[in-house]
Amino acid sequence: MRIGELAQRTGTTTRALRFYEDQGLLQARRSANGYREYGEDDLQLVKEIQTLQTVGLTLEETRPFVECLRSGHETGDSCANSIEVYRRKLEEADALLARLGGIRGELAAKLAAALARQAPDPCAVPDSPRP
Amino acid sequence: MRIGELAQRTGTTTRALRFYEDQGLLQARRSANGYREYGEDDLQLVKEIQTLQTVGLTLEETRPFVECLRSGHETGDSCANSIEVYRRKLEEADALLARLGGIRGELAAKLAAALARQAPDPCAVPDSPRP
DNA sequence: ACTTGCCTTGACGTGGACGTCAACGTCTAG
DNA sequence: CTAGACGTTGACGTCCACGTCAAGGCAAGT
Numbered sequence: 081m082r083i084g085e086l087a088q089r090t091g092t093t094t095r096a097l098r099f100y101e102d103q104g105l106l107q108a109r110r111s112a113n114g115y116r117e118y119g120e121d122d123l124q125l126v127k128e129i130q131t132l133q134t135v136g137l138t139l140e141e142t143r144p145f146v147e148c149l150r151s152g153h154e155t156g157d158s159c160a161n162s163i164e165v166y167r168r169k170l171e172e173a174d175a176l177l178a179r180l181g182g183i184r185g186e187l188a189a190k191l192a193a194a195l196a197r198q199a200p201d202p203c204a205v206p207d208s209p210r211p
Numbered sequence: 212m213r214i215g216e217l218a219q220r221t222g223t224t225t226r227a228l229r230f231y232e233d234q235g236l237l238q239a240r241r242s243a244n245g246y247r248e249y250g251e252d253d254l255q256l257v258k259e260i261q262t263l264q265t266v267g268l269t270l271e272e273t274r275p276f277v278e279c280l281r282s283g284h285e286t287g288d289s290c291a292n293s294i295e296v297y298r299r300k301l302e303e304a305d306a307l308l309a310r311l312g313g314i315r316g317e318l319a320a321k322l323a324a325a326l327a328r329q330a331p332d333p334c335a336v337p338d339s340p341r342p
Numbered sequence: 343a344c345t346t347g348c349c350t351t352g353a354c355g356t357g358g359a360c361g362t363c364a365a366c367g368t369c370t371a372g
Numbered sequence: 373c374t375a376g377a378c379g380t381t382g383a384c385g386t387c388c389a390c391g392t393c394a395a396g397g398c399a400a401g402t
């Protein structure tokens with residue numbers, strides 16, 4: 081199939097596919113007129129890339145998976161390099177979750193404090209009620 | 212104080228401070244030679260911006276806080292606009308946490324599945340043990 | 343012949359918060 | 373007088389995953 085069809089079947093754009101090729105993630109044969117020609121394996125490969133992107137991998141990080149697939153393995157994560165990326169990303173996700181959780185807490189505290197100042201709790205005891 | 216000192220006392224760079232000025236977040240008087248001259252209130256303001264950045268606000272989102280401070284309020288979050296930003300960011304944080312939690316789960320599952328394929332659990336029952 | 347729709351390469355734009363020059367003026371110490 | 377440490381503006385670079393033209397080639401239908 082040509083690039084337009086591949087884009088359509090993967091729900092992406094031709095621009096993205098050419099970009100993947102630029103990055104060496106996708107390689108297309110060329111037909112006589114210079115058009116890129118793809119096979120079903122390329123479809124699979126693009127889908128793999130997309131799946132990995134949705135779980136937070138950068139394009140660069142999908143490279144081991146792509147190479148794994150190209151080296152004949154059934155799945156992109158059958159290789160040690162891919163597994164390693166999984167581990168790294170899992171750690172990153174945990175770190176990010178921790179950080180974000182902390183931030184969420186700080187935000188909530190700030191909001192609560194601001195609201196308290198804005199409309200002081202009528203039951204609360206202020207600093208100096210009667211000087 | 213001049214820009215270098217302000218940068219040092221806030222732990223940032225002169226470039227950042229000039230950038231804040233470009234964005235209209237910081238306004239400096241100029242001394243006779245054209246140097247920017249800052250006061251203690253500016254120090255406070257920069258610190259406020261930094262604190263807000265650490266809890267995930269973009270520079271643009273710190274604007275209401277800055278304006279609130281400049282309009283004479285004691286804290287940047289004494290104004291309705293600032294409170295509104297708090298609320299929005301809190302929602303964003305929750306959404307992000309949910310998404311990231313999902314992603315983390317998917318990643319963990321993928322890793323587990325890959326490891327299982329790599330070195331199958333000796334106690335597990337594969338699809339077709341005896342054809 | 344002409345339009346339409348696909349394809350090609352190349353090059354610049356996007357957003358966010360600055361970093362990093364360049365080329366120059368200013369102030370202070372020796 | 374001069375070196376060095378500060379300051380000034382302006383403009384381009386960074387990262388990432390493309391978007392958005394521009395300018396043209398190729399194939400098929402009318």
